[in-house]
Every structure is written in C-alpha cells, then in structure tokens.
Amino acid sequence: MDSSYSSPIASVRPAVDAELTAFLEQRSSEVHRIGTELAPVLQALDALLSGGKRMRPAFCYWGWRGAGGTEDPAVYTAAASLEFLQACALIHDDVIDNSDTRRGLPSTHRRLAELHEKAGWRGDAAEFGRGAAVLLGDLCLSWCEDMYAGSALPAEALRAGRKPFADMRTEVMAGQFLDMVEQVRETSSTEAPQRVMHYKSAKYTVERPLQLGAALAGRYEELAPVYSSYGIPLGTAFQLRDDILGVFGDPEQTGKPAGDDLREGKRTLLVAETLQRVDTTTSDRFQQLLGEPELSDPAVEWMRDLVESSGALAACERRIEEYVENANRALDRSRITDDARRALSDLIVAATARKH
Amino acid sequence: MDSSYSSPIASVRPAVDAELTAFLEQRSSEVHRIGTELAPVLQALDALLSGGKRMRPAFCYWGWRGAGGTEDPAVYTAAASLEFLQACALIHDDVIDNSDTRRGLPSTHRRLAELHEKAGWRGDAAEFGRGAAVLLGDLCLSWCEDMYAGSALPAEALRAGRKPFADMRTEVMAGQFLDMVEQVRETSSTEAPQRVMHYKSAKYTVERPLQLGAALAGRYEELAPVYSSYGIPLGTAFQLRDDILGVFGDPEQTGKPAGDDLREGKRTLLVAETLQRVDTTTSDRFQQLLGEPELSDPAVEWMRDLVESSGALAACERRIEEYVENANRALDRSRITDDARRALSDLIVAATARKH
Incomplete structure (x- = not known):
C-alpha cells in the first residue's frame, strides 16, 4: 500500500511521525548515556522506522474515530506505538529468513554486520549482525509497550x-x-x-x-x-x-x-x-x-x-x-x-x- | 544462587510459581486454539521457566515489603512477570551465543531444532530452531507485559x-x-x-x-x-x-x-x-x-x-x-x-x- 494515494493513511502520518520522533529523541539520549557504542544501533532503527507505512497506526486511529473518538493528540501516541511492534516483527523476520534486504535497502542485521566489518572486530560479522538485530528487536518490543503505557489517554x-x-x-x-x-x-x-x-x-x-x-x-x-x-x-x-x-x-x-x-x-x-x-x-x-x-x-x-x-x-x-x-x-x-x-x-x- | 539455602527467595517462590502457572494455563489454551503445532513451543517454554530461580521476583517482592507493602497477592503477579523478561533474555542470549545447553539441559533453540529433526522437515534444523526461539523470546516479552498490566494492583x-x-x-x-x-x-x-x-x-x-x-x-x-x-x-x-x-x-x-x-x-x-x-x-x-x-x-x-x-x-x-x-x-x-x-x-x- 503506497502512501501517495491512500489519503486516510497519509492524513494520519504527520502526527504519528511526530510522536515517534519525540519518543525516540528521549529514549536515544538515555541509551547514549549507557554507551556511545549504541549509536549505530539507534541509526539502524531510525532507518527502518522512517520507511514504514504507518498502516497499523492508521487503522487504530480510524477505529478510534469510527467509535466517536475525537481528534485527541493522546490517541496518536498509542497508535504510533504499533510501529515499534512492527519494527520488531520486521527485524526478527529478516533474521529468521536470512533476508539481506528490506524495501530495497540492507536489512537491519546486515547493517549491524557492516558495523562489525568496518571496525575489523574479531569473529564472524554476520553472526554479530544477527545477534545485535535480535537485541534491537527486543528493544523495539519494550519500547512499543513503554510508548503505549506512556500515552496521555x-x-x-x-x-x-x-x-x-x-x-x-x-x-x-x-x-x-x-x-x-x-x-x-x-x-x-x-x-x-x-x-x-x-x-x-x-x-x-x-x-x-x-x-x-x-x-x-x-x-x-x-x-x-x-x-x-x-x-x-x-x-x-x-x-x-x-x-x-x-x-x-x-x-x-x-x-x-x-x-x-x-x-x-x-x-x-x-x-x-x-x-x-x-x-x-x-x-x-x-x-x-x-x-x-x-x-x-x-x-x-x-x-x-x-x-x-x-x-x-x-x-x-x-x-x-x-x-x-x-x-x-x-x-x-x-x-x-x-x-x-x-x-x-x-x-x-x-x-x-x-x-x- | 541456589534456592536451597536462600530462604528469602525460597519463601517467595510458591506464590510466584502459582502466578506463573495460572497465567500460562490461560495463555496456552489461547495459543492451542491458534494451532496445535504450537504445543512443543509451549513445552520448551515450560521447561525453561520451571528451572528459574525467581531472583528478580524475589527482589521485587522484598523491595515492596521494605517499602511497607503488605502480603497482597496482587504484588506476586507483577513480580512474577519479571520471569518472562528473564526467559526472553535467556532464550535470545543462547541464540546469540550459539549455546547448546542451559543449566545442563538443551537450550531452547536446540529443543526446537530437535522438533524439526524428528519431523523430518525440509531445510536446516538448526536454522529452524533459532528462528522459532527468536519468536518464543518475543512471545515471552509480550507476556511479561501482559502479566504485569493484568496484575490486580x-x-x-x-x-x-x-x-x-x-x-x-x-x-x-x-x-x-x-x-x-x-x-x-x-x-x-x-x-x-x-x-x-x-x-x-x-x-x-x-x-x-x-x-x-x-x-x-x-x-x-x-x-x-x-x-x-x-x-x-x-x-x-x-x-x-x-x-x-x-x-x-x-x-x-x-x-x-x-x-x-x-x-x-x-x-x-x-x-x-x-x-x-x-x-x-x-x-x-x-x-x-x-x-x-x-x-x-x-x-x-x-x-x-x-x-x-x-x-x-x-x-x-x-x-x-x-x-x-x-x-x-x-x-x-x-x-x-x-x-x-x-x-x-x-x-x-x-x-x-x-x-x-
């Protein structure tokens, strides 16, 4: 489903994106404080999230509106949280299927394997990439929950x-x-x-x-x-x-x-x-x-x-x-x-x- | 830390175990309805969970008691939910490290690879085991959340x-x-x-x-x-x-x-x-x-x-x-x-x- 002609999705996107950006900014600074080594992991997540079509948030939003819900900013937080669930599903799916590409770009575990290759670290880069991608998917699943629970509803x-x-x-x-x-x-x-x-x-x-x-x-x-x-x-x-x-x-x-x-x-x-x-x-x-x-x-x-x-x-x-x-x-x-x-x-x- | 001498953990265990059993019974029947093929996955989870030491639930419980919390059954639900987080961490950790054993028994991805071997399915059994274990870890992370949110607190x-x-x-x-x-x-x-x-x-x-x-x-x-x-x-x-x-x-x-x-x-x-x-x-x-x-x-x-x-x-x-x-x-x-x-x-x- 391409967003260019699907206006019920396109109309929801700006608010969903704003919620994701605000949440990610706050979480990223926390994660950076744990270790600056995590920066490339967050970049890989950004790359994946920015390519999403926001279909699940859109259906959630229209489900709310259909039930008489008003244009409340808080509903976008809950709806946007579904993008983290989808991010986890895609990252782990590509690990499970050994898929090197996603939407024509390198899949997340491939990006993280490249990090290993460029640094010249010991051991198998592909294995490192897969392991790091498993952890990043887990982080997405946790953040899905945090974002949902943190909605102002x-x-x-x-x-x-x-x-x-x-x-x-x-x-x-x-x-x-x-x-x-x-x-x-x-x-x-x-x-x-x-x-x-x-x-x-x-x-x-x-x-x-x-x-x-x-x-x-x-x-x-x-x-x-x-x-x-x-x-x-x-x-x-x-x-x-x-x-x-x-x-x-x-x-x-x-x-x-x-x-x-x-x-x-x-x-x-x-x-x-x-x-x-x-x-x-x-x-x-x-x-x-x-x-x-x-x-x-x-x-x-x-x-x-x-x-x-x-x-x-x-x-x-x-x-x-x-x-x-x-x-x-x-x-x-x-x-x-x-x-x-x-x-x-x-x-x-x-x-x-x-x-x- | 062995539970045999750590009585502040041993004393918490029965209530935590009862919570886990009740939660799993309910979820397992839902999952069985989706597909009976999922039975071995739930068995692998049971095997892992039963071997846990309940350390994190015990610290959560004593943190609550230290703050003046009473012997409320609802606190055990929230405390027990941490065992699902730990289950996810162990399952995914073993996938990442390629560890074939956990506590002297086959690791979860090994158990799931055996399922593939015994059934004589097509393709690589080890890869199937790892993929299924990634999904089971994700399920644990979701259930951690569901159990926490479902506490009667x-x-x-x-x-x-x-x-x-x-x-x-x-x-x-x-x-x-x-x-x-x-x-x-x-x-x-x-x-x-x-x-x-x-x-x-x-x-x-x-x-x-x-x-x-x-x-x-x-x-x-x-x-x-x-x-x-x-x-x-x-x-x-x-x-x-x-x-x-x-x-x-x-x-x-x-x-x-x-x-x-x-x-x-x-x-x-x-x-x-x-x-x-x-x-x-x-x-x-x-x-x-x-x-x-x-x-x-x-x-x-x-x-x-x-x-x-x-x-x-x-x-x-x-x-x-x-x-x-x-x-x-x-x-x-x-x-x-x-x-x-x-x-x-x-x-x-x-x-x-x-x-x-």
Whole structure:
C-alpha cells in the first residue's frame, strides 16, 4: 500500500511521525548515556522506522474515530506505538529468513554486520549482525509497550485497550511460527496459507488495530464484531494482493526483483491454488523450482505462466473481489461515524488495488 | 544462587510459581486454539521457566515489603512477570551465543531444532530452531507485559512502576549489546567488563526489581536511592562470584564443565584483572587460548593457575568483600521495614557465598 494515494493513511502520518520522533529523541539520549557504542544501533532503527507505512497506526486511529473518538493528540501516541511492534516483527523476520534486504535497502542485521566489518572486530560479522538485530528487536518490543503505557489517554482507556493489544502480539508471533512450519513441511493444502494469513495479516494488520482504537474509545464490546467483519476480509484481500504482486509485480513498483516470492519459496495461497490445479509431474517440477535462490528468468517465466494458465491467478482475483465485497458490506451495516466509514471505504480500495 | 539455602527467595517462590502457572494455563489454551503445532513451543517454554530461580521476583517482592507493602497477592503477579523478561533474555542470549545447553539441559533453540529433526522437515534444523526461539523470546516479552498490566494492583501503582520497569528492559538489552561488543573488540581494560556488569547484572537483577517493588508500594522517589546503594554493589558482587565460579567452580555444583567460561571466551573482570597483571607474552598466550572451544584440560589448568598466581583472583575476592560491606552499610542506614532488612541482609550472604 503506497502512501501517495491512500489519503486516510497519509492524513494520519504527520502526527504519528511526530510522536515517534519525540519518543525516540528521549529514549536515544538515555541509551547514549549507557554507551556511545549504541549509536549505530539507534541509526539502524531510525532507518527502518522512517520507511514504514504507518498502516497499523492508521487503522487504530480510524477505529478510534469510527467509535466517536475525537481528534485527541493522546490517541496518536498509542497508535504510533504499533510501529515499534512492527519494527520488531520486521527485524526478527529478516533474521529468521536470512533476508539481506528490506524495501530495497540492507536489512537491519546486515547493517549491524557492516558495523562489525568496518571496525575489523574479531569473529564472524554476520553472526554479530544477527545477534545485535535480535537485541534491537527486543528493544523495539519494550519500547512499543513503554510508548503505549506512556500515552496521555486515561488509565481506564489504556486498560480497555489491553485485550486487543495483547491478542495482536500473541497472534502475530503464533502466526509467524505457523508460517515457519508451513514453509518447512511443504504442505500444498489451501487451508495452511489461509490460516497463516488470518493471524499474520488479517488480524495483525487490520482487525486488531481497529479494535484497539475502538477499545481506547470505550466501545470495544460493541464494535469488535463489526471491525472483525470488515478487517478480516480486508486484511486477507490485502495479503492476497501482496502475494500476487510478489509473483507478477513490476520490480520498479514493488522494489523487489521480478518473481521474488518464487525465489524465496513462499508457500502462499496463490502457490497452493496452482499446485492443486496441475498434474503431479508439473506440481513436482514447480515445487523443485520453488525456493531456488538462483532461479533463472525463463524458470520464473514458466512458473508465472503456470500460475496464470492453471487458473490459480483468476481464482485469487475472484477471492479478492469477494473479500472486498464482504468488507464493504460490513461497513455499510456498521454503526460507526460517517467520516470513519468514508476513510475505511477508501482503505479498501487502497489496500487491494491492482497497481501498488 | 541456589534456592536451597536462600530462604528469602525460597519463601517467595510458591506464590510466584502459582502466578506463573495460572497465567500460562490461560495463555496456552489461547495459543492451542491458534494451532496445535504450537504445543512443543509451549513445552520448551515450560521447561525453561520451571528451572528459574525467581531472583528478580524475589527482589521485587522484598523491595515492596521494605517499602511497607503488605502480603497482597496482587504484588506476586507483577513480580512474577519479571520471569518472562528473564526467559526472553535467556532464550535470545543462547541464540546469540550459539549455546547448546542451559543449566545442563538443551537450550531452547536446540529443543526446537530437535522438533524439526524428528519431523523430518525440509531445510536446516538448526536454522529452524533459532528462528522459532527468536519468536518464543518475543512471545515471552509480550507476556511479561501482559502479566504485569493484568496484575490486580491499583492502576496508579502499576503506572508508578513503569519507570523502573522500562529502565530495566532498556538497560538489560543495551547491556547485552555492550557485552557483545566487548567480546569482539577484545579490549583488556577493567572498565569495559565493569560497565557491562553494571547494566546486565547489578541493575537488571537487583536494583531495578527492588525499585519496582518500591514504586508499586508508592515510595519510588524516597527509596530508589537506598535500593541503588544496596543493589548496585550487591549485584556486582554477585556477578563477580559467578565469574569466579565460571573459572574455578566445581562442575557438580555449577552444572557446567570445569573452566567453562574460559572455553566460552567470556571477557569478565577476572580475565581483565589477569591480563593487566602479566607480561605481554603471557597475556597474548592467555588471549589465544581464551574462547577456544576445544581447550584441553592442561590448558584450562594453566589459565586457572595464572588467574590465581597473578593476584587477579585475590583482587576480585577483595572487591566482593568491599561490595558486600557497601551493601550492608546501605541496608543499615536505610529506612525500610525490619523484616525486609533481614531478608535483604540474608540475600547478600546467599548471593555472594563461595559455595553455590
């Protein structure tokens, strides 16, 4: 989701960024006092945070506004704290997957490995980078909490937000683990990627942030169901669009090489739909190529053609349409404020459009 | 510190354990609902948690009692939450250090790698184990927070505890990073290990937990200084004792092979004191052997002799005595309750005794 056209996100960004900057300034000076050696770690964090799209804070904010919450500066602190959770998820995800790049730039553990290389320290630079990145992710998770708890919202509101906030964290970590298991056990069922999407994407990115906003505004019980009916299909459609772009996306727009998800061997629903529609020999051949880091361009081309000719691509597009319809229907029936309904309706378009 | 003789810890343990069990039961059933594949992850966590000594909860509890806090069951919830922070620190520390054992048993990432091996999944089992352990540590950090925030203490008390709680988490992660840096840049100054001990041990294990207890009882401002004057020297002395045991400890008592810290290459104050007291040739030889995984028994013997004959061991023992005196003096001058003073005095003996 690019911020350039998604105005319900763009409009939230300046206040979220200001909160992050203020928090980081204060924490950075504390950390510098512990040791100036920590400066490059904080720089790596800055680099990662500045590239974020603020999607979860935006959904949290609109969840709050939909529940009748006013333009209170304190809600931005709580909403912005979710960026630290996301920073931890990205840093640790790249360590787990051994990914050297993130959004076309060096991943955090690579940046920290470079620190070791340049200093000419003893031992393995890559191992140092990974270790330092694990610690930085932990710091982000702690700061997520500190920032949330330090919001100027009433204690009662923050306490009410604890339930979706806690669920969100447990679910994303559980979802990540299930994803790891699905990658290594090589099941080709369509249920497996759907369960992973449900926890890692739909709940984590859309449903729980919206519910957090509702809870902060004191209307969790009432609005949690409608935010689920909207958030789960929208979050799933968003992930499906992302999976399609991972295979067919234009490198200039995605910032990733063409067919990158195929080289990485991601077991998405798109892949599962393909495997279920072809004969065993073709399926075996596809799975042999899947995850091959040195995958040739003609091989990528063959795999893409198969995803398309098998009907898997069309099936996923149909699912996206269905989910979008469901999300829109949930919005129409919802008892939320008009401006939030408009913003959430715009977010459906922004999150699932064919061009990113 | 063995719980068998440290009654101020042993007396706190049953209530802390009961809190942990109740919390885990509830969370485990939630996680099982997400996916039964997560069962072995929760088992690995159980195994780790059951082996803990509850030192930080005990210091938190006695910090609370010293501030006049009563025998309120709610304080045990907040105190017990620190065990999840410690679980995260241990799990991630073992990943960072590539340690295959913890307290004589397989480390968490090893347990999770075995899961992969037994299932015969695709790819590298060790990598899977490390990735899963990173996620489990993250889950522990989130649960630390959930448990703390879910304590039945008044919102005002929990809010007051936020300052030492936040400091504790930032400091332990910053301290761990500084430790990583000191290991790889091979400085032989005595300042470097002292700074690491200050953050990773003294503040994290003793000072901040005590201050958290005082804050929960509403007396942070008043008691934070005295808990520092007691906690910093005691925590440092405790770490020094641990470092000495890491080189000279009886394997039957420490649960680790003789001279294990030398094989691991830990740059402790004991090592720095040794290097500063010998000639360059001897120092170079010592540093070459330090961190050699296949270190022979005669080499360990030679290194131990040098630590002793150089006067480094005696210097560290003198420091421990000094720190113990300082901690005792701080207690004598403190305005805390009598039963807490007695408990904290016992803890000095327990934490720094020559036999563990």
